[in-house]
Structures are given as structure tokens and as C-alpha cells.
Amino acid sequence: MTDITAKEQSDTPERRGRKAFLLSIRMKFVMLMAAFGLVAYIAISNFWFPRVNTILTETQNNLVTQQLDILSDSLLPFLIQNQFAGIYETLDSLQGRHPDWARVVLYSADGTRLYPLGEPPMVTGDTILRQSKDIEFQGRYFGKLDIGYDISAEASRLAEEQRKIQYVLLGLFTFAVLVILLALDRMIGNRIRMLVSAARRLASGDFKATLPEASHDEIGWLSESFDAMRQQIFEKERSLVEAQRQAESAAVAKSQFLATMSHEIRTPLNGVIPVADLLYQSELNHQQKTFVQTIQTSARALKSIIDDVLDLSKLEVGELKLRERAFDMHELVQNVQDMLLIRAQSSNLQLILNADMDSRGWYFGDDDRIRQVLINLVGNAIKFTQKGSVTIHAQNYRRGDGLNDFTISVTDTGIGISKDQQKHIFQRFAQVDSSSTRSVEGTGLGLSICEAIMDTMGGTIGVASVEEKGSTFWVKFTLPDAVPAQSAKEKETKSEFKAPRGKLKILVVDDNQINLMITSEIIRSFGHEAFIVDGGAKAIDMVQQDEFDLVLMDVQMPQIDGLSTTKTIRELNSEASAVKIAGYSASAFDEDRQRCIDSGMDSFLSKPLTRDKLMEVFDELDL
Amino acid sequence: MFSNLIRRTGTALAALCVSATAAAQASADTFTVGIVPQFEALRLASTWLPILEELEKRTGHTFEMIGAPTIPAFEVAFQGGEYDIAYMNPYHGVMAEQAQGYIPIVRDGSRMLYGILAVRKDSPLQDVKELDGKKIAFPAPNALGASLLMRAELDMLHDVQVEESYVSTHSSAYLNTVLGTADAAGGVKSTFESQSDQIKDNLRILYETSRVPPHPIVVHPRVSDEDRMAIQQAILDLAATEEGHEMLSAIPMREAVATDREEYQPLKAMNLENYLIKSGN
Numbered sequence: 001m002t003d004i005t006a007k008e009q010s011d012t013p014e015r016r017g018r019k020a021f022l023l024s025i026r027m028k029f030v031m032l033m034a035a036f037g038l039v040a041y042i043a044i045s046n047f048w049f050p051r052v053n054t055i056l057t058e059t060q061n062n063l064v065t066q067q068l069d070i071l072s073d074s075l076l077p078f079l080i081q082n083q084f085a086g087i088y089e090t091l092d093s094l095q096g097r098h099p100d101w102a103r104v105v106l107y108s109a110d111g112t113r114l115y116p117l118g119e120p121p122m123v124t125g126d127t128i129l130r131q132s133k134d135i136e137f138q139g140r141y142f143g144k145l146d147i148g149y150d151i152s153a154e155a156s157r158l159a160e161e162q163r164k165i166q167y168v169l170l171g172l173f174t175f176a177v178l179v180i181l182l183a184l185d186r187m188i189g190n191r192i193r194m195l196v197s198a199a200r201r202l203a204s205g206d207f208k209a210t211l212p213e214a215s216h217d218e219i220g221w222l223s224e225s226f227d228a229m230r231q232q233i234f235e236k237e238r239s240l241v242e243a244q245r246q247a248e249s250a251a252v253a254k255s256q257f258l259a260t261m262s263h264e265i266r267t268p269l270n271g272v273i274p275v276a277d278l279l280y281q282s283e284l285n286h287q288q289k290t291f292v293q294t295i296q297t298s299a300r301a302l303k304s305i306i307d308d309v310l311d312l313s314k315l316e317v318g319e320l321k322l323r324e325r326a327f328d329m330h331e332l333v334q335n336v337q338d339m340l341l342i343r344a345q346s347s348n349l350q351l352i353l354n355a356d357m358d359s360r361g362w363y364f365g366d367d368d369r370i371r372q373v374l375i376n377l378v379g380n381a382i383k384f385t386q387k388g389s390v391t392i393h394a395q396n397y398r399r400g401d402g403l404n405d406f407t408i409s410v411t412d413t414g415i416g417i418s419k420d421q422q423k424h425i426f427q428r429f430a431q432v433d434s435s436s437t438r439s440v441e442g443t444g445l446g447l448s449i450c451e452a453i454m455d456t457m458g459g460t461i462g463v464a465s466v467e468e469k470g471s472t473f474w475v476k477f478t479l480p481d482a483v484p485a486q487s488a489k490e491k492e493t494k495s496e497f498k499a500p501r502g503k504l505k506i507l508v509v510d511d512n513q514i515n516l517m518i519t520s521e522i523i524r525s526f527g528h529e530a531f532i533v534d535g536g537a538k539a540i541d542m543v544q545q546d547e548f549d550l551v552l553m554d555v556q557m558p559q560i561d562g563l564s565t566t567k568t569i570r571e572l573n574s575e576a577s578a579v580k581i582a583g584y585s586a587s588a589f590d591e592d593r594q595r596c597i598d599s600g601m602d603s604f605l606s607k608p609l610t611r612d613k614l615m616e617v618f619d620e621l622d623l
Numbered sequence: 624m625f626s627n628l629i630r631r632t633g634t635a636l637a638a639l640c641v642s643a644t645a646a647a648q649a650s651a652d653t654f655t656v657g658i659v660p661q662f663e664a665l666r667l668a669s670t671w672l673p674i675l676e677e678l679e680k681r682t683g684h685t686f687e688m689i690g691a692p693t694i695p696a697f698e699v700a701f702q703g704g705e706y707d708i709a710y711m712n713p714y715h716g717v718m719a720e721q722a723q724g725y726i727p728i729v730r731d732g733s734r735m736l737y738g739i740l741a742v743r744k745d746s747p748l749q750d751v752k753e754l755d756g757k758k759i760a761f762p763a764p765n766a767l768g769a770s771l772l773m774r775a776e777l778d779m780l781h782d783v784q785v786e787e788s789y790v791s792t793h794s795s796a797y798l799n800t801v802l803g804t805a806d807a808a809g810g811v812k813s814t815f816e817s818q819s820d821q822i823k824d825n826l827r828i829l830y831e832t833s834r835v836p837p838h839p840i841v842v843h844p845r846v847s848d849e850d851r852m853a854i855q856q857a858i859l860d861l862a863a864t865e866e867g868h869e870m871l872s873a874i875p876m877r878e879a880v881a882t883d884r885e886e887y888q889p890l891k892a893m894n895l896e897n898y899l900i901k902s903g904n
Contacts, residue, residue, distance in 0.1 A: 081789075081790060081791065082760065082788060082790045082795065082799050082804055082805075083790050083791045083792065083795045084790065084794075084795045084798035084799055084802060084804075085790075085791070085792045085793075085794030085795035085798055086791070086792075086795065087798075088794070088798060108802075108804070112802065112803060112804075113802075114802050117801065117802075117821045117822065117825070118821060
């Protein structure tokens with residue numbers, strides 16, 4: 001919901017679109033009215049006005065005809081008696097008083113021009129009405145009047161009137177358009193804008209925006225529908241929020257359950273694995289050794305699942321952190337091959353390493369995580385391949401700016417992955433074969449963990465596969481160069497299971513009796529001396545009474561926990577305060593480690609405790 | 624006006640009685656005055672009444688103006704000796720003398736009356752004799768200068784016979800000539816001059832009649848010589864004043880001079896009555 005809101009608000013083109021829509025109603029109306037006005041204008045000026053002009057001309061023509069009749073009657077007596085002065089007086093006076101009689105010519109019966117004396121004016125043009133009238137009396141012809149009546153004055157007066165009519169019409173029309181626009185804006189525009197505003201506020205989660213007043217028209221109905229829709233959205237959102245809340249609390253419960261489960265499973269495993277290890281090293285007949293091996297394999301498989309689940313919980317809370325240090329990439333890849341060679345051989349598969357890298361390649365990065373990814377990919381390849389081979393191909397490219405691009409791929413000749421499956425192969429709990437009778441085991445978390453690791457490292461992971469032919473999984477990442485010297489020494493000591501210089505005195509602090517027993521057995525298997533106490537207070541007493549080479553301190557304990565105990569020891573006013581302390585806990589997150597270091601501990605181990613882990617601590621603390 | 628009429632009738636009867644008894648004596652103090660109705664009555668009254676008033680002052684007599692509705696009525700009146708004093712055109716003066724023995728006493732000395740004959744400027748006519756048989760437009764048959772004098776001279780002096788066309792006014796006569804419906808037009812100098820340039824420029828004066836003195840004021844012989852002389856002198860005296868000159872100019876008589884029968888003898892000798900055309904009444 002909030003996503004949608006954000007999108008709505010930032011989506012300015014859409015808002016512009018809405019504005020444009022509103023504008024376009026106005027524009028459409030104005031254009032429609034303009035078109036109507038134009039048609040009316042054309043009709044008026046092309047049909048109506050010309051028609052009025054024609055009528056005027058006809059009317060004037062009739063009027064002139066009538067006047068001509070009267071004039072010829074009045075001229076007749078003068079004409080009969082040759083009283084030309086009367087004619088001149090009449091016609092001069094007529095033309096003097098009425099200049100629109102532009103041309104008046106009188107001819108006698110024999111065609112002689114009687115009036116005017118001079119050449120009559122030649123008048124032409126659209127505004128001149130020409131008429132002629134024979135002057136007759138009792139059938140006798142006395143002459144002819146030929147006139148040109150100028151209607152330009154009337155025509156221009158009419159044109160002026162027409163112009164005024166046009167202006168008035170234009171004014172009225174514009175006024176009407178404006179009034180209608182205003183009314184439209186008031187009746188439609190404002191209400192639509194109100195609706196738009198309400199819709200926007202609805203988009204941002206506000207269900208209370210005012211809607212246009214109810215009315216029995218389209219916008220009123222639209223408002224009603226909008227209100228109903230808004231009500232529905234409100235109800236649905238409320239139920240969705242409720243559902244989401246429930247889902248979230250379920251997810252929290254699930255995570256908590258997973259964390260608790262992994263912790264609860266780890267504790268007994270803590271007991272099983274070291275004891276099995278110890279048991280295996282004791283004097284056993286062949287069958288017993290086989291049984292113990294089965295216990296070891298099963299326990300380690302179970303632990304691997306628990307590790308995956310723990311990694312997953314870390315992914316979910318986004319707490320996967322890299323522990324970077326200098327390491328030899330070539331050796332790392334070689335190790336992976338070594339580790340999985342036996343498994344491959346036992347599946348009748350070849351495991352080939354094809355490394356095309358600098359032999360003296362030391363880089364700075366989290367070798368444990370890279371190893372985890374490679375083991376996962378190679379392990380998967382072995383798991384899903386019936387026959388043939390698994391090839392690790394590793395190569396690097398030295399950029400020259402101190403950075404190196406790595407591409408490591410794992411190619412198998414296995415069952416392959418269909419295009420569809422490739423799409424969600426990196427999703428959690430996804431397996432190629434998810435049928436109930438699947439032939440391979442696993443949580444299905446491996447690849448999603450690999451992807452998360454690559455993401456954290458700034459690398460990528462991918463797959464190319466052909467069904468029934470095989471698959472190639474690859475990772476690409478970039479690491480900086482590192483100085484090899486010290487790391488080489490560290491690695492060297494680590495790689496050899498070298499015994500400590502002498503018999504060590506180690507104090508184990510744990511509230512769990514089984515853990516106390518197992519841990520002290522492991523310590524003794526190295527030939528060291530183990531002392532045990534079941535609480536923090538006792539530990540503080542012990543370190544003051546005796547001198548120990550190392551204290552293994554459980555972090556979670558009732559009353560005084562491992563962290564407080566360590567702080568107290570560090571604050572003692574004696575040599576005991578300098579004793580080396582290593583914390584250990586079933587909760588193996590990075591911040592657990594950091595909290596231990598902060599409290600004054602020298603090192604940290606995650607449960608379950610194994611000989612290897614203990615060896616690492618001895619090495620680290622130089623014991 | 625009614626009292627005037629009674630008085631006029633009374634006076635007329637008295638005059639008849641007097642003339643019947645051959646008594647040539649004018650009645651003592653009151654004289655009747657007749658004016659040719661060439662203008663409308665109102666204009667005549669406004670012109671003449673102030674003059675008569677002045678004459679009354681100057682002579683001690685009383686003057687009463689008697690109207691005539693038309694020229695023929697006026698002719699009948701003066702031929703019947705109805706007026707003691709009258710103002711008329713020269714030919715009427717001749718007629719009045721012949722009928723009643725009226726004596727001219729004053730006339731306008733600033734001009735002489737004569738007729739003209741106008742032809743088109745481009746007309747081939749060069750001599751009055753060539754007009755024989757031609758059509759001439761006249762304003763009216765008995766117009767003195769334009770018609771009577773002209774016709775009399777053409778006939779008597781030049782033995783020219785013309786076709787007459789009466790077109791009512793001087794302007795029409797000139798226009799008929801300009802437009803070619805007549806070969807020439809009879810008129811007088813003053814009307815010719817008052818035509819528009821367009822007409823004047825198209826006309827040429829071919830002939831002028833002999834000059835006659837213009838309108839006279841005449842006195843009936845029944846008025847005593849003494850009174851007649853007194854009236855004549857009073858008019859001349861009046862004309863000598865600036866005010867009087869202005870009054871008389873309205874008649875029109877710009878320069879009043881004494882006249883007598885002698886001056887009108889040439890006109891009388893023309894026997895214009897032979898050329899007079901009697902109208903219906």
C-alpha cells in the first residue's frame with residue numbers, strides 16, 4: 001500500500017495527464033464553441049449579409065422606380081411645352097438635394113440629350129442602380145429618363161450596421177462562452193478537481209477527503225460511486241493490514257522457532273560429535289568402528305543442516321558479515337578438491353581441478369565464505385551427477401590496479417536443470433527434484449546462501465545448463481592483492497596438526513554437565529590437563545587459587561554469565577587477571593564473537609566444540 | 624382690406640361720375656394707386672406702402688394702394704381709369720395713354736429697356752435676316768422686350784417671319800436654343816446675364832432691339848396739373864434722399880428721373896398692339 005502511494009505521488013506524468021484531461025475538457029469546449037462561432041460567422045457573412053444587401057438593392061430599385069415614375073410625370077408638362085427651365089430647375093434641385101441621384105440624363109423624343117447641358121457623369125460600380133424610363137403620354141413618346149442611383153451611402157450604412165451586428169454578436173458570443181466556461185468550471189471543473197484531490201489523498205492513504213456535494217447528475221453519481229469504492233478500499237486495506245500483521249508475527253515466531261530449534265539441536269550434537277570422535281579413536285573392532293563412523297556421518301550431516309538453517313537466519317536478518325584476511329586462492333581451491341575428492345570417488349565420479357591462476361596468488365577476502373560457496377557448488381554437482389565428472393575451473397584476471405577478477409565454475413555431467421527451474425534455483429528451499437520420492441537429500445538452502453554470500457562480496461552467481469547433459473554453476477568476484485608473508489606462516493602452522501609445546505592447564509567453565517564432561521575429554525585427548533567448574537563465581541575463585549594456561553568460558557550461564565565473569569577476572573588485582581580466556585557459545589553470530597572480545601576474552605569458539613576448533617584456538621593464542 | 628375695397632369702389636364710382644360729367648378734377652385729397660402685379664402682393668405692399676407714406680408726408684395728400692390679382696385684371700383696371708396713379712410697364716403706359724390719357728411723370732433713368740436675340744454660339748446664323756422661317760423661343764407672347772418689341776422689329780424692320788414657340792420663361796427660351804429645339808431665343812439683357820455660365824457660354828447675342836424707356840409712374844389726367852407736378856416733385860425729392868433712393872430701388876427704380884409722353888412716343892409708334900396676342904380672358 002505504501003509502495004503504491006509513493007509511486008502515485010512521484011508519478012508526475014500521470015498527474016500531468018490528469019491535469020491535461022481537465023484542461024482538455026475546457027479546450028474541447030472552447031474549440032467546439034469556436035468552431036460553432038466560425039460556422040455562424042461564415043453563415044452570417046456569406047449568406048445572411050449578402051441576402052440583406054440583395055434585399056436592400058431590390059428595395060432601393062423599387063423605390064427608385066417609383067420616384068422615377070413621379071419624376072417623369074412631373075417632367076412631362078415641361079417636356080410637352082419645351083419649358084426646359086422647369087426641367088432644369090426640377091432636376092438640378094433634385095440632384096442638389098439628393099446627391100445619391102448620381103446621374104440623371106433626359107433625352108428628347110428624337111434622342112437629343114436635354115439634360116444636363118454638360119457631359120453627364122459616367123457612374124459605375126456595384127453601388128449604382130441604373131434605370132431608364134420612357135416618358136409617354138397618351139401613347140405618345142416624349143423622351144427618356146436615364147438615371148444612375150448611387151446606393152453607396154445606404155450600402156456603407158448597412159455595412160456599418162452589419163459590422164456593429166458582428167461586433168455585438170462576437171461580444172455576446174464571447175460573453176456567453178465565458179459565462180458557460182465559468183459555469184462549467186463551477187458545476188464540473190471544481191467538483192472534478194475535488195474528486196481528483198480526493199483520489200490523490202486516497203492514494204496517499206487519506207480516506208477523509210471532502211467529496212463534492214451530493215447531486216442528481218453524473219458527477220454526483222461519480223462521487224457516490226467513488227465514496228462507495230473508497231469505503232471498500234478502506235475495509236480491504238484494514239483487513240490486509242491485519243493479515244500482514246498476522247503474517248509478520250508468524251514469521252517472527254518462525255524465526256524464533258528456528259533459532260531455538262537450532263540451539264536446542266546443537267546442544268545435544270555438541271555431545272554426540274566429540275564423543276563419537278573420541279570413541280572412534282579408542283580401541284574398537286571393525287564393526288564397532290563402522291557403527292561409530294555412521295554416527296559421525298549422521299551427526300555431521302545433521303550439523304550441516306543446522307549450520308545452513310543458522311546461515312539462513314542470518315540472511316533473513318541481514319547479518320551476514322565477511323571476515324576478511326589474506327589467503328592463497330590456489331590453495332583454497334586445492335583444499336576444496338581435496339576435501340570432496342573422497343566423496344566424488346565414492347560416487348564413482350572424477351573430480352578434476354583445472355586451475356588457471358597465478359601460482360603465488362594471495363588475496364584479501366573472506367576465504368571461509370568462498371570455500372563455503374565452492375564446497376556447496378561442488379557438493380551439489382557430486383550430489384546431482386550419476387556418472388562422469390565434476391570439473392572445477394578457476395581463473396583470475398589481474399587488472400593492474402591491485403584488483404583481481406575471479407571466475408570459478410563447477411561443471412558436471414549430471415541431470416541438468418530445465419529453463420523453468422533455472423529461474424528459481426537460487427530461491428530458498430528450491431531443489432531441482434522436488435518430488436516426494438526425490439533421490440537427493442538437502443535443505444535446498446545451499447544456493448540461496450551462495451547467492452547471498454556473493455551479493456555481500458559484490459560478486460555474481462549464475463548457471464548454464466542443458467537437461468540430461470549437465471550444468472555449469474559459476475561465480476564471479478573481485479578481490480584485492482594481499483601480502484603473503486605472515487599469512488603463509490599462519491597457514492602453515494594451522495595446516496599441520498602440531499602438538500602444543502607442553503602440557504597445558506585448562507579451566508572449563510560451563511553450567512551444563514555434559515558439556516563439561518565432553519570438553520574435558522577433548523582437552524585430555526590432546527594430553528592436556530582439564531579442570532572444571534559449573535559457574536562464573538567458582539571460576540573467579542579458581543583462577544585466583546591456581547594458575548591456568550587457558551580458560552574456556554561458556555557465554556550463556558545462569559547467575560553470572562561468561563561475559564561478566566571475564567570482566568570480573570580482568571579487573572582482579574593480581575596476575576590472574578591476565579589469564580587467557582576463550583569464550584564459546586551455541587550462538588555463533590558475529591556480534592556474539594564481538595561481545596566476547598569486548599568483554600576481555602582473547603578468542604571465541606562456536607559450539608559444538610571439536611578438536612579442530614580447539615586446535616585453532618591453541619594456534620591463535622600461541623599455546 | 625374690406626374698407627379699402629368699399630373705398631375703392633366708391634372712388635371708382637365717383638371717378639366714373641366725374642368722367643361722365645367731363646369734369647377733369649381729381650378728388651381733393653385722396654389718390655388711388657395701382658401697381659402692375661409682376662410680383663406677389665405682399666412684396667408689392669412692403670415695397671410701395673413706405674413710399675406712399677413718404678409721399679403723403681411730402682404732399683399732404685392721401686394715397687391708397689389698390690391691388691390687382693392678375694396682369695389682365697390690372698390692364699382692365701387701368702384701361703377703365705380706375706387708378707389716379709399707377710406703375711406699369713412701358714407698353715402698358717402706351718395703352719393707358721391711349722385709353723385714358725395717363726401721363727408718365729417719373730421713370731428709372733439708370734437703364735433702357737430692349738430685347739435681345741440669342742443663338743447658339745456655334746450657330747451658322749450671322750445676320751438677323753437669316754432668321755426668316757426659323758423657330759424662335761419666347762418666354763411669353765406679350766413680354767415687352769423679349770417678345771413684343773422683338774417680334775415687332777423683326778417684322779417691321781427686317782421683314783423676317785419666324786415660328787414662335789412660347790416656353791413660359793426666359794431661361795426656357797435660352798435652354799431651347801442651347802439644346803437645339805429652337806434656333807434662337809428672345810430675351811432681355813438682364814435675364815441673359817443671370818443665366819449660368821454653361822448657358823451663356825453656349826449662346827451668342829445676334830441682335831438687340833431699339834431701346835425704350837423702362838417702367839413709368841403715370842398719373843390720370845383727372846388729377847390736377849398742380850397735384851401731378853407736386854407728386855412728381857415729391858418722388859424726385861424722395862429719390863434724392865438716401866433713404867428714398869433705397870426705397871425706390873426696391874421697385875426697381877434706381878435712378879428716378881422725370882419723364883413725359885414724348886419719351887414714350889417711339890414705343891407708341893411701333894404699334895405694338897398689332898403684335899399683342901390676346902389670351903383667353
